Amino acid sequence: MSAVVQECRNCRSLLFPARLFCPVCGEDSFSTVAAEDGTVEQTTTLSDGTVLATLGINGGLRLIARLTGSAPEPGQRVPLTNDPVAGSGANAYIPIPPNLNEDQS
Numbered sequence: 001m002s003a004v005v006q007e008c009r010n011c012r013s014l015l016f017p018a019r020l021f022c023p024v025c026g027e028d029s030f031s032t033v034a035a036e037d038g039t040v041e042q043t044t045t046l047s048d049g050t051v052l053a054t055l056g057i058n059g060g061l062r063l064i065a066r067l068t069g070s071a072p073e074p075g076q077r078v079p080l081t082n083d084p085v086a087g088s089g090a091n092a093y094i095p096i097p098p099n100l101n102e103d104q105s
């Protein structure tokens, strides 16, 4: 299980959500890298019961994901996944395709 984020091929900045141009260096060439897990920084519960979390991942990138399974505490590391029905325990679901904006060369 993992989620996918963009990495700028010029300056190696990690980006999420996907961009057309790197906001750091202006280049438009990206690869995708897998993010295996993230650390829960904050959570919020929507009126329909959906729980969203701000997660920090390696490299300093922060992203927002939907939590599934059991509710983690802030500071807990949870696995990232593109599967909305990932296994038991806490998971952070990010619904993006694995080839979004990836160069095909």
Ligand SMILES: [Zn+2]
Pocket: 008, 009, 010, 011, 012, 013, 022, 023, 024, 025, 026, 027
């Ligand atoms: Zn860049």
